Amino acid sequence: MRNEALIAKRMEHAITRVTRTVFPGRTNHHNTLFGGEALAWMDEAAFIAATRFCRKPLVTINSDRVDFKEAIPAGSIVEIVAKVVHVGRTSIKVQVDIFVEHMYDDNQHLAISGNFTLVALGPDRKPTPVLS
Structure with a gap:
């Protein structure tokens, strides 16, 4: 049986925050x-959070229900927050939210959210236990 306190501690340590600016080229x-840019940022943040959680090679196998709640205009600042929300035997589910704030305004609010599932790989490139 897994040590739930250790898992909770790793989940807390794995929280990942990335801040970016939406320049016109994006x-x-x-x-x-661009939605594809947002998805790439979210996948990268999910990968970082999952890697910080287990410190094993990982691949994304699924993105689930990504909700684009609001368009994010050029010139905005975004904060991408990734949190491990579930740990399976070989997989990790990460919730990723993108918060937007306008360049000259302190208010920040949720614009995009989704879940990403990553699988740990062993040296043979096959799924391996996340915690060992």
């Missing part, structure tokens, strides 16, 4: 953050 024809 936008679509509406001058808002």
